[in-house]
Amino acid sequence: xxxDRWALYRHMLRSRLFERxxxxxxxxxxxxxxxxxxxxEEAIIAGVVRHLIDGDAMALDHRGTSALLxxxxxxxxxxxxxxxxxxxxxxxxxxxxxxxxxxxxxxSSGIVGSGGPAVVGFALAARRLRPGTLAVTFFGEGxxxxxxxxxxxxxxxxxxxxxxxxxxxNGWAITSKSPSLTGGTLVERARGFGMPAVEIDGTDVETVWxxxxxxxxxxxxxxxxxxxxxxxxxxxxxxxDDPLLAALRRPLRELSEIGVPLTRSLIQPxxxxxxxxxxxxxxxLGTLLSSYRDASRHSEQDPLMRxxxxxxxxxxxxxxxxxxxTAELEEIVETALLPTEATESHPRMAGEGA
Amino acid sequence: MRTMTFADAIDDALAHAMAADPRIIILGEDVPLLxxxxxxxxxxxxxxxxxxxxxxxxxxxxTAAMAGLRPVVEIMLIDFIGVAADALLNHxxxxxxxxxxxxxxxxxxxxxxxxGYGDGGQHEQSLWGWLAHIxxxxxxxxxxxxxxGGLMLAAVEHDxxxxxxxxxLLSAPWLEMLGGADRESVSFDVPSSGARGPVPDSWSPVPxxxxxxxxxxxxxxxxxxxxxxxxxxxxxxxxxxxGISAGVLDLRTVSPIDEEVLYEAVSRTHxxxxxxxxxxxxxxxGELAALVLEAGIPARYARVCTETTIAYARRLEDETLPNVxxxxxxxxxxxxx
Numbered sequence: 001x002x003x004d005r006w007a008l009y010r011h012m013l014r015s016r017l018f019e020r021x022x023x024x025x026x027x028x029x030x031x032x033x034x035x036x037x038x039x040x041e042e043a044i045i046a047g048v049v050r051h052l053i054d055g056d057a058m059a060l061d062h063r064g065t066s067a068l069l070x071x072x073x074x075x076x077x078x079x080x081x082x083x084x085x086x087x088x089x090x091x092x093x094x095x096x097x098x099x100x101x102x103x104x105x106x107x108s109s110g111i112v113g114s115g116g117p118a119v120v121g122f123a124l125a126a127r128r129l130r131p132g133t134l135a136v137t138f139f140g141e142g143x144x145x146x147x148x149x150x151x152x153x154x155x156x157x158x159x160x161x162x163x164x165x166x167x168x169x170n171g172w173a174i175t176s177k178s179p180s181l182t183g184g185t186l187v188e189r190a191r192g193f194g195m196p197a198v199e200i201d202g203t204d205v206e207t208v209w210x211x212x213x214x215x216x217x218x219x220x221x222x223x224x225x226x227x228x229x230x231x232x233x234x235x236x237x238x239x240x241d242d243p244l245l246a247a248l249r250r251p252l253r254e255l256s257e258i259g260v261p262l263t264r265s266l267i268q269p270x271x272x273x274x275x276x277x278x279x280x281x282x283x284x285l286g287t288l289l290s291s292y293r294d295a296s297r298h299s300e301q302d303p304l305m306r307x308x309x310x311x312x313x314x315x316x317x318x319x320x321x322x323x324x325x326t327a328e329l330e331e332i333v334e335t336a337l338l339p340t341e342a343t344e345s346h347p348r349m350a351g352e353g354a
Numbered sequence: 355m356r357t358m359t360f361a362d363a364i365d366d367a368l369a370h371a372m373a374a375d376p377r378i379i380i381l382g383e384d385v386p387l388l389x390x391x392x393x394x395x396x397x398x399x400x401x402x403x404x405x406x407x408x409x410x411x412x413x414x415x416x417t418a419a420m421a422g423l424r425p426v427v428e429i430m431l432i433d434f435i436g437v438a439a440d441a442l443l444n445h446x447x448x449x450x451x452x453x454x455x456x457x458x459x460x461x462x463x464x465x466x467x468x469x470g471y472g473d474g475g476q477h478e479q480s481l482w483g484w485l486a487h488i489x490x491x492x493x494x495x496x497x498x499x500x501x502x503g504g505l506m507l508a509a510v511e512h513d514x515x516x517x518x519x520x521x522x523l524l525s526a527p528w529l530e531m532l533g534g535a536d537r538e539s540v541s542f543d544v545p546s547s548g549a550r551g552p553v554p555d556s557w558s559p560v561p562x563x564x565x566x567x568x569x570x571x572x573x574x575x576x577x578x579x580x581x582x583x584x585x586x587x588x589x590x591x592x593x594x595x596x597g598i599s600a601g602v603l604d605l606r607t608v609s610p611i612d613e614e615v616l617y618e619a620v621s622r623t624h625x626x627x628x629x630x631x632x633x634x635x636x637x638x639x640g641e642l643a644a645l646v647l648e649a650g651i652p653a654r655y656a657r658v659c660t661e662t663t664i665a666y667a668r669r670l671e672d673e674t675l676p677n678v679x680x681x682x683x684x685x686x687x688x689x690x691x
Binding site: 026027028029030032033034035084085086090092093094095097098109110111112113142143145146147148173174175176180181182240241243258261262263264265266268270271272273276277279280281283284287 | 362369370372373374383384386387388390391392393394395396397398399403404405406407408409410433434436437471472473474475476477530531532533534536537538539540663665666667668669670
């Protein structure tokens with residue numbers, strides 16, 4: 001069975017444009033706090049979410065916007081939530097890290113690794129209440145060293161749960177290179193728990209789609225959980241204004257901000273001998289440089305472009321699709337930004353069990 | 355006197371302590387880069403970057419401390435302590451008691467806390483009351499650069515576990531990283547005298563458990579910690595214009611509370627207003643009332659705290675966290691009673 005390339009590309013493009021709009025609103029100061037975009041992981045999300053049906057559940061991380069959009073959550077409500085409006089998906093209480101849609105059985109968390117226990121519970125409820133449905137969780141490779149996620153892998157196996165663990169691996173846990181902090185390989189770990197595990201290129205949506213199809217079918221038929229290790233990129237790093245990306249994009253400004261205090265520390269009296277200090281300095285520069293050399297930091301790995309290349313043989317159809325999605329997104333943003341009565345009367349949450 | 359930012363004061367005091375005591379090490383997520391200025395001075399082998407495995411590296415910090423090191427374990431946000439609570443609740447806090455006083459845990463847990471920049475209810479909690487509830491844990495919350503450095507020095511010299519909480523509104527690098535404060539399009543209500551201020555020319559510890567009066571007042575004693583101290587000071591100036599003389603006491607240490615200074619101040623004013631960014635129920639604000647009652651000091655009492663889950667929406671968030679307006683209103687009501 002072949003995937004519908006056009007539908008996959010449409011979902012990915014829609015998500016990308018939505019998140020680009022979020023980025024602009026964040027830059028403009030209309031969105032507060034941290035902003036973790038999922039730009040670069042759309043192929044993984046699309047390749048998995050396209051297989052989900054009503055009754056399936058999703059345990060999402062702090063990068064859940066894309067999955068909710070593709071799952072069919074109202075984009076205007078979603079954008080309004082990210083804007084912190086009372087007419088947002090969660091009445092402005094959650095924000096982008098804490099998005100909830102009970103209708104889609106979708107719950108997010110900003111606590112890394114918490115998707116593990118969450119998918120176990122969702123899968124347990126799926127098996128008992130909605131036979132034939134399953135639960136999926138998306139998490140970054142940084143989460144794979146969090147105890148609760150490892151405990152959840154085991155629980156999913158021993159309870160033979162209809163669960164699908166999807167690891168989106170961009171190789172970086174904020175400023176740390178993940179392999180330097182992770183023993184063994186992820187698929188070996190998952191197999192060690194007795195779970196089938198596959199490692200794939202997560203920037204190729206069709207590969208993700210095919211592998212996910214098998215995993216989802218196995219879960220629906222009572223065949224137990226699957227682990228997917230999908231490699232990807234984060235085009236905007238860990239979050240907007242990622243310190244490592246900032247150092248690459250605005251080297252003069254950022255490096256002087258980093259360099260001046262560094263040099264001052266280097267020459268402070270009392271402390272380690274100079275040889276040790278220089279080795280310390282070397283390791284800091286090494287981190288900055290390895291970020292620069294890392295191909296995953298560059299946009300050639302953009303999954304959206306890879307999906308698009310397969311469609312260029314039909315330029316008219318492609319153009320029509322892109323025009324259509326762009327127009328839809330413009331309308332979503334315009335509508336989301338319209339003032340409503342509710343904007344003026346944000347209900348206080350006190351006494352509502354919040 | 356020198357002038358320093360809150361964040362630089364912590365690092366400077368730490369560098370001072372680490373240069374003198376090779377047992378001090380720092381571990382936590384991203385610390386090789388976050389603490390790069392210390393790495394450049396002290397060498398990289400005393401800075402251990404960790405995976406996102408709080409229960410393992412905080413639990414490990416406890417026994418590393420028992421076995422002779424003086425670890426400063428960084429938990430990026432105190433909200434994340436939930437993942438590793440067992441290490442504090444059942445181990446760090448218990449070893450001294452269980453060993454009949456024979457074994458100490460000289461551990462420092464350094465974490466950011468607090469809100470006011472729109473990150474939502476899973477990243478902006480204070481939780482000092484929650485932690486202080488556990489016997490065996492010392493909890494400190496500095497509100498100025500001088501105290502930030504002095505309390506860090508006291509924490510690393512302390513022979514028992516200390517939770518050191520660094521408010522993100524006072525600590526510019528964190529506010530930049532988590533609040534995107536680099537954007538010209540956003541601004542935050544940062545208390546300027548907390549974010550930058552005078553520090554001593556050479557560091558000496560600010561003793562644990564010692565409060566300080568930030569403002570004298572005859573009618574009312576406002577007691578707070580962290581950013582709440584600055585909000586209270588601003589409220590006290592406004593109250594003065596309305597004819598109310600309010601003193602502001604900065605506890606600096608949540609546990610143990612400086613009871614002597616508290617009793618002295620409340621005995622004079624007979625009115626206590628607790629301003630606490632932590633949750634209202636079962637916490638610091640109630641503890642202050644209980645202490646004053648137990649001491650038999652007749653006093654009127656009110657509190658301004660965080661009552662619910664902290665909202666993501668900026669306006670709701672500002673209403674949820676203690677703000678100057680709420681403090682002024684509560685103080686005036688208390689005075690009218």
